[in-house]
Amino acid sequence: xxxxxxxxxxFREATRDRVLAGVVIxxxxxxxxxxxxxxxxxxxxxxxxxxxxxxxxxxxxLLIVLLVGTSLVAKEIERRTIFNLLVRPISRPxxxxxxxxxxxxxxxxxxxxxxxxxxxxLALQGHGAMGPAVLEGAYLAGLELTVxxxxxxxFSALSTPVLSALYTLGFYAVGQWSWDLREFARQAPGAxxxxxxxxxxxxxxxxxxxxxxxxxxxxxxxxxxxxxxxxYALVYCGCVLALASAAFESRDFK
Amino acid sequence: MQAITRYPDDRSPADHSxxxxxxxxxxxxxxxxxxxxxxxTGRVVPGVENLNLEVERGEVMGCLGPNxxxxxxxxxLLTGLLKPTRGSAWLLGEPITGVESRxxxxxxxxxxxxxxxxxxxxxxxxxxxxxxxxxxDAHERARRWMxxxxxxxxxxxxxxxYSKGMLQRLGLGAALVHDPELLILDEPMSxxxxxxxxxxxxxxxxxxxxxxxxxxSSHILPDVETLCDRVAIVMAGRLTRMATVGDIVSGSRQxxxxxxxxxxxxxxxxxxxxVLKRQxxxxxxxxxxxxDTRLNEAIDWLLRRGARIxxxxxxxxxxxxxxxxxxxxxxxxxVEAQSDDRRxx
Numbered sequence: 001x002x003x004x005x006x007x008x009x010x011f012r013e014a015t016r017d018r019v020l021a022g023v024v025i026x027x028x029x030x031x032x033x034x035x036x037x038x039x040x041x042x043x044x045x046x047x048x049x050x051x052x053x054x055x056x057x058x059x060x061x062l063l064i065v066l067l068v069g070t071s072l073v074a075k076e077i078e079r080r081t082i083f084n085l086l087v088r089p090i091s092r093p094x095x096x097x098x099x100x101x102x103x104x105x106x107x108x109x110x111x112x113x114x115x116x117x118x119x120x121x122l123a124l125q126g127h128g129a130m131g132p133a134v135l136e137g138a139y140l141a142g143l144e145l146t147v148x149x150x151x152x153x154x155f156s157a158l159s160t161p162v163l164s165a166l167y168t169l170g171f172y173a174v175g176q177w178s179w180d181l182r183e184f185a186r187q188a189p190g191a192x193x194x195x196x197x198x199x200x201x202x203x204x205x206x207x208x209x210x211x212x213x214x215x216x217x218x219x220x221x222x223x224x225x226x227x228x229x230x231x232y233a234l235v236y237c238g239c240v241l242a243l244a245s246a247a248f249e250s251r252d253f254k
Numbered sequence: 255m256q257a258i259t260r261y262p263d264d265r266s267p268a269d270h271s272x273x274x275x276x277x278x279x280x281x282x283x284x285x286x287x288x289x290x291x292x293x294x295t296g297r298v299v300p301g302v303e304n305l306n307l308e309v310e311r312g313e314v315m316g317c318l319g320p321n322x323x324x325x326x327x328x329x330x331l332l333t334g335l336l337k338p339t340r341g342s343a344w345l346l347g348e349p350i351t352g353v354e355s356r357x358x359x360x361x362x363x364x365x366x367x368x369x370x371x372x373x374x375x376x377x378x379x380x381x382x383x384x385x386x387x388x389x390x391d392a393h394e395r396a397r398r399w400m401x402x403x404x405x406x407x408x409x410x411x412x413x414x415x416y417s418k419g420m421l422q423r424l425g426l427g428a429a430l431v432h433d434p435e436l437l438i439l440d441e442p443m444s445x446x447x448x449x450x451x452x453x454x455x456x457x458x459x460x461x462x463x464x465x466x467x468x469x470x471s472s473h474i475l476p477d478v479e480t481l482c483d484r485v486a487i488v489m490a491g492r493l494t495r496m497a498t499v500g501d502i503v504s505g506s507r508q509x510x511x512x513x514x515x516x517x518x519x520x521x522x523x524x525x526x527x528x529v530l531k532r533q534x535x536x537x538x539x540x541x542x543x544x545x546d547t548r549l550n551e552a553i554d555w556l557l558r559r560g561a562r563i564x565x566x567x568x569x570x571x572x573x574x575x576x577x578x579x580x581x582x583x584x585x586x587x588x589v590e591a592q593s594d595d596r597r598x599x
Contacts, residue, residue: 087361088384253335
């Protein structure tokens, strides 16, 4: 019962924040701006618009996570607003899950809105049939942002906003290269191989949420991919939030 | 400033005065200890040491102590914001380690902070629901409490536009919106003007009338003296004294003020020097006698020296004096005995 309440309040906090509105408007402008490149793309306008549009959703979503998500818990501790919640009958894990759900919800709204804008731009270009591929791409971008938000909540619960932004950005960057890292580990010797394997397994497997190339060619992905990506995101978020809860449980609020 | 208003009779909240008094104390701590370890030096700094405390249901207890004495640490331990290093505690029979201990608790932190993007009524609805109220009930109570704490005229004003006093009032509303059985207030009069202080005093008295247990810390000693059934004095993380206000005051020696004229050059004799202190004013000299059993001796001496005595007035020892007296190191060893006495009582 308390998790939805905290999630709703976090969603309200995020959507009333000017940062989110500013990022959404900027993202919309960038997607609309791809119209200008369309004429220069030598027949690859559809591919360019889709690829840039889906990249915009991911990167602007990441920007929101870094600006809002990484201070989500740390700011509450710093400003002591967390006292208002934790002196109520609320467990600390419920608090963290609520914060994660609330910001994830706001990011889903962002991904969905920008996805619809992208579809609209493509429809204006006469590529309305790209709709399913674009929405699938936006869905996977939303899943990716949900995973990154879980990491932001973990780091935010344990450190300062600046440090948690750096850690989150680091995990995002390494996560984007996790397949290459795994491949590199296969060829590396001894201890380095083990280390790289551990790192590759710890960071989120973000390429699983990337279907930009596929969507740019107008092809939807398989249901199997969507289900697998969804399950992976849920399991990864579950593990990260369990870790965050365990660390947060013993924390003192002076 | 709008005053806190009383409930109309037909809208009175739950009355806790009929609760079973045999259900155990509202607050019980056994050997509650909190210490902090410096992350670099490893040095351990005590916050609260071996606190044994019982607050009976329906009682109003004041927690006194200088800055850094451990009052806020104690309240934060009870509300789950700090984790104890050792010892145990129960609120309304529930261990403080579980969330259930906070279901019937209302807490006002020192200098409360709020979500600035919410309006006052949204905030009260939110915290009411977090304490278990249904949405409709939370909405009605939020409206009612906005009015009760004097903020009812602009319920949709966002909190970033609230003054400090308004935020303190809202914090009180948030602590009370779900009609808790136990109220823990950390410096509830802090930041309030005299009207606000009076309103908070009235509110605490009203809660006492309803049978709500109240534990609060304060620096404003006259308020503590007015409101409390008992007082706990905390010094350097230890409970140094706990008794009723009446016991503390009546157990002390009376002081007597002697106001005189025409004695500017009078020297106090060595025999009276320890108990008689003088203060010279422009129009009179005031002698403060700290032991009323020696009043005749002091008056005899003054009359012999030709002093014109204008008035002799017994002075009731204030809680402030007793508090300052308790702050002296000599009281340290009393700690365990008094807290243990209370526990076994």
